[in-house]
Amino acid sequence: MLYNPPCAKTRLDPTSFVRLADEVPTLIGIKVPGGDDAWFGRMTDDLGTRLAIFVAGHALASGVARGAAGSYSNVACLNPTGAVRWYEQMLTDLPAALDVERRLQRFFADHITPLSRQGYCDPALDKALAAIGDWAPVGTRVRWPHRFVSADVVPALRDAARQAVPELLEHAPGQ
Structure with a gap:
C-alpha cells in the first residue's frame, strides 16, 4: 500500500500511479484523497483493477460510485457500527448514501x-x-x-x- 495524502510533498497523479504499478509489482493499493470523475476515469482506464483505491472515509460513497475499493475511515472513528451501516447503504441505496456523505462532509468542513x-x-x-x-x-x-x-x-x-x-x-x- 502506498499512502499519498493531501499533505505529501509530492502529490502523485494517475500517470505516476501507473508507472509505480508497472515498476513495483508488489504494490497492490493506494491510500489517496481521491479525485473527481476525470481522475477516477484516468485511474480505472489506465490501471484497471491492478491497484485498489482507498479514499478518505468521508468521501467513501462518491468514491465507491467512481470505483474505489474502500476507505481509511475517519467515519469508523466516529462510529464503527454507523460506518458499516453506511457502507451497506452504499451497496443498496447509493443516492441515500451520497446524501449522508454530503451532510458528513459539511460537518467535517464546519x-x-x-x-x-x-x-x-x-x-x-x-x-x-x-x-x-x-x-x-x-x-x-x-x-x-x-x-x-x-x-x-x-x-x-x-x-x-x-x-x-x-x-x-x-x-x-x-x-
Whole structure:
C-alpha cells in the first residue's frame, strides 16, 4: 500500500500511479484523497483493477460510485457500527448514501477541518471523533508532543454531528 495524502510533498497523479504499478509489482493499493470523475476515469482506464483505491472515509460513497475499493475511515472513528451501516447503504441505496456523505462532509468542513487548521494532528482528530461518537471510553488525549482536542468541546461537536448525520451515530444493540 502506498499512502499519498493531501499533505505529501509530492502529490502523485494517475500517470505516476501507473508507472509505480508497472515498476513495483508488489504494490497492490493506494491510500489517496481521491479525485473527481476525470481522475477516477484516468485511474480505472489506465490501471484497471491492478491497484485498489482507498479514499478518505468521508468521501467513501462518491468514491465507491467512481470505483474505489474502500476507505481509511475517519467515519469508523466516529462510529464503527454507523460506518458499516453506511457502507451497506452504499451497496443498496447509493443516492441515500451520497446524501449522508454530503451532510458528513459539511460537518467535517464546519467542525473538524478548523481543528486541523489549528494544528491538531490526525490521531488527535481521530480520538476527538471517537469521543464525539461516544462508542468507547477512549477520551481525547494523545501523547506528547502532540496536542489533544479538549474534552470540553466534545459535547458541542457531538450535538453538531447528531444534527448532521444522526444515522451514523445510532448505536447498535450491545454497543
